Amino acid sequence: MDFSLTSEQEMTRQMVREFAERKVSPVIKEYDRSHRPNLDALGRMAELGILGICIPVRYGGAGMDYICLGLACEELERVDTSLRVVMSVHTGLNCLGLFQWGSEQQKQRWLVPQARGERYAAYALTEPGAGSDVVALAATARREGDVYVLNGEKMWISLAAVAHNFLVFAKTDPRAAKAHRGISAFMVEREMAGVTTGDIHGKLGVRAGSTGWISLADVEVPVENRLGEEGEGFKIAMSCLDNGRYTVAAGATGLIRASLEASVAYAHERRTFGREIAEHQLIQQMIARMARDYEMARLLCWKAGWLKNQGQRNTRETSLAKWFATEASFTAASDAVQIHGAYGYSDEYDVERYLRNAKGACIYEGTSQIHELIQAGYALDHRGDRPLRCELPAYDPGYWQT
Amino acid sequence: MHIVVCTKHTPDTEAKMTVDGAGNVSWGESPLIINPWDEYAVEEALVLRDEHGGKVTVISMGPQEALEALKHAVAMGCDEAIRIWDETCAGSDTLATSYVLARAIEQMGDVDLVLFGKSAIDAQTWQVGAAVAKRLGAPSLMYTIKVVELDPDARSITVERLLEEGRQVVSATLPAVVGTTKGINEPRYTSFIGIRKAAKMEYPAWSLDDVGAESDKVGASGSGVRWPEVFAPPAREGEAEMIEAETVEQQAAILVDKLLAEKVI
Structure with a gap:
């Protein structure tokens, strides 16, 4: 090893x-x-x-x-x-x-x-009425000759107002007996008639990030813009999340490290009761937990990344990394604010931003509760991974770098 | 044009130095990086190469750890990299280091220009560049803030030097040794193509024999500097005073008076 x-x-x-x-x-x-x-x-x-x-x-x-x-x-x-x-x-x-x-x-x-x-590029799955419950999405794609006509609203889409291309999920068969089989995926370009976007304001965190909505009004999308086969959209959406969640988990690992570094620096700088606060055991406890969580989150991410490099399915491992790292990052950021005391509550220091930003990652790309259900599902053998028609290719330096 | 950049590996800028009772200096577990000032020298070398053609070779005298600095320079775009080391080099001061680097540069034979960063962030001697120039018998153009003109055909270089009194424009013949300063350029990031090249490249390790250096002129025994005592500098102490006044203008006026009284301005 x-x-x-x-x-x-x-x-x-x-x-x-x-x-x-x-x-x-x-x-x-x-x-x-x-x-x-x-x-x-x-x-x-x-x-x-x-x-x-x-x-x-x-x-x-x-x-x-x-x-x-x-x-x-x-x-x-x-x-x-x-x-x-x-x-x-x-x-x-x-x-x-x-x-x-x-x-x-x-x-x-x-x-x-x-x-x-x-x-x-952006990814447009979530809607005003469909987040965790993906199959409840209401956007539709009606086939008319060589085009699909897309209608619907997408919400909480990162880069909505910035991206040129959107991977949009919509129902090609709204009445499918198994609702997830009625979803298809499309590459929609901003220039297409009927596409409008806007920003969402008033977010708790990630305020330097573009988050917004996309409105699709009779958007004619050529058949060749369909990704995968008709009805394959749910599987595509979920496999994309295996990669998106990996990046969220790795990012949250960085947020834990940022919280740890800021806390260690401040613990040496700030003095109370005649000594550095780094010498107080309850401060040390919070710092120790951050150090522990950073190591654990990093190892979970590396495991998921290693599986991807090997070309092995990693839905369970990626979900675990995302769930653990994002929750741990929220705790680490909260403790970092606590260690900074009143200064941590002000934007004079970075840690309040870490805390606001950390909360979002416990919600998007699968809420923590969704990940708990996924993990329980694997542990109880209620769910398993079937081979996909297209798997993410294993990393091959020879192929990648030529 | 064959441009050589001399570089050194140093602890990360955020590393904390400690000195134990026996005078041993430690940078803890800090990762080793390319000396940050050397990035300006590498950038200038790459710009001049792209303008005039030729190649850039980065060299370093150091143990295996020095590879980190060489890899970084290659990942920025340098063409070749050479490490020079022999166990007897350990403990070399600037006199001995400049001797080894100068021998290596002479060994290459076809060098037109040698670039240095202004100093190394660990020892901060600012001496090696000028010493190498002296040993090579080449013009020493330290504190260069701008290369005004480089004419390989006419074998000349004109640079602007940043001195305490102002800026000085000087011309010299090639080969020359240029010491760069912060502000001469903005060092580029490493590129993914460069990173892949740096990771795969073979790094020749030249011995003292390879460069034609005598072992009694290197290392602690070949150095002029002795270290009778090494200690950590005492922590800085000072007092902060908050200037209270009704308006910002009044605060500024009080501040100016105080600075004048302290002869700071």
């Missing part, structure tokens, strides 16, 4: 860390306070190839492995959640969905420009 990172992985981590520290850290408070996405930093991420980090070079990506995707997410969210969210939707949910399920023509058309960062 080898827990060491390869030279490529170490250097990738270092590069993304430098980017986040140089480009995001100095300005994040300003963007967070003004509820604006940092599009300049997003552009630089695209130029550096981070948006296509684990996509093969032949499809416009950087040719690194799935562990590198996780490391990039950890380093980004160590500084702020908003740019990790971009990795989750653009890379994890959309690009890897295209890579797994797309035809060669579809990969050339959408994956290549997305992996190069020339087009931003």
